[in-house]
Amino acid sequence: MKLITSYTSPFGRKVRIVLAEKCIEYQIIEDNPSAAGSNIPELNPLGKVPILMVDDGRTLYDSRVIVDFLDHSTPVGKLIPNEQRQAINVKRREALADGISDAAVLIRQESLRPAQQQSQEWVAHQQAKIERGLASIAAELDEKKWWGSEQFSLADIALGCTLAYLDFRLPKQGWHANYPNLLHFYNQIAERPSFIETSPPLI
Ligand SMILES: N[C@@H](CCC(=O)N[C@@H](CS)C(=O)NCC(=O)O)C(=O)O
Numbered sequence: 645m646k647l648i649t650s651y652t653s654p655f656g657r658k659v660r661i662v663l664a665e666k667c668i669e670y671q672i673i674e675d676n677p678s679a680a681g682s683n684i685p686e687l688n689p690l691g692k693v694p695i696l697m698v699d700d701g702r703t704l705y706d707s708r709v710i711v712d713f714l715d716h717s718t719p720v721g722k723l724i725p726n727e728q729r730q731a732i733n734v735k736r737r738e739a740l741a742d743g744i745s746d747a748a749v750l751i752r753q754e755s756l757r758p759a760q761q762q763s764q765e766w767v768a769h770q771q772a773k774i775e776r777g778l779a780s781i782a783a784e785l786d787e788k789k790w791w792g793s794e795q796f797s798l799a800d801i802a803l804g805c806t807l808a809y810l811d812f813r814l815p816k817q818g819w820h821a822n823y824p825n826l827l828h829f830y831n832q833i834a835e836r837p838s839f840i841e842t843s844p845p846l847i
Contacts (some may be wrong), residue, residue: 648673648687649694652844654745654809655707656694661801662711664838666721708738711798723798734792737784737799741806744777748806752813774810774817782823791829804833812844 647663647670649656663670677684677691685691688705696704696713704710712735715724725731747770754762754770781803785791792799807830810817820827833839 645699646671646673646697647694648675648684648697650674650676652812653693654749654805655742657808657842657844658742658802658805659694659696659707659710659714660842661805661838662714662723662798664841665723665801666714666718668714668718708735708742715798723796723801725793725795725797730793734797734799737781737792738802740777740781741799741802744774745806745809747771747773747777748809748814774814778819778823778826782826785825785829787825789832800833804830804839808834808839808844
């Protein structure tokens with residue numbers, strides 16, 4: 645199978661970590677949705693990465709659909725619990741972590757627009773989502789090792805990708821100082837080989 649993504653996308657990174665944790669082989673095709681000539685809009689009408697092209701001809705998006713598909717494709721390194729109530733708990737947490745990344749991506753995109761077109765009100769609206777989301781996650785995590793369930797799960801991967809993306813694009817956000825338990829969580833998850841090998845490029 646082929647994964648089309650940019651190396652900086654937190655959603656693409658989540659999928660790459662899931663592939664690594666589940667020992668699934670794949671080919672990566674780097675593409676940038678905002679580059680002229682990109683064929684991403686032909687594959688995903690929303691014009692976003694990541695996109696997974698499965699060997700049976702299916703084209704899958706978005707990242708939540710892709711990781712669900714991957715987790716069901718092999719029992720190795722199960723990341724979504726089988727029991728439905730627990731599975732929904734993990735997926736709700738994944739949605740929350742992804743939503744923080746969505747807000748951070750929107751702030752990043754706003755910063756790339758001409759200065760006179762940027763809206764500080766819009767940025768503050770997105771920042772509030774990030775702050776509420778982090779406060780909620782920190783309270784849920786408390787002193788536990790993993791956020792999603794007793795076991796390492798997809799929720800933890802999504803949260804690790806989100807925290808790393810905040811450091812990458814919004815380094816002044818301040819979550820390290822505000823949430824020591826999130827920092828402890830992040831320091832331990834960042835040591836996993838799947839996280840180390842998918843670090844965003846230094847740009
Ligand atoms: N909900 C989507 C979000 C994907 C997303 O926002 N990708 C960004 C890159 S990080 C993108 O392709 N943006 C291009 C655009 O919005 O035009 C997912 O989970 O895959």
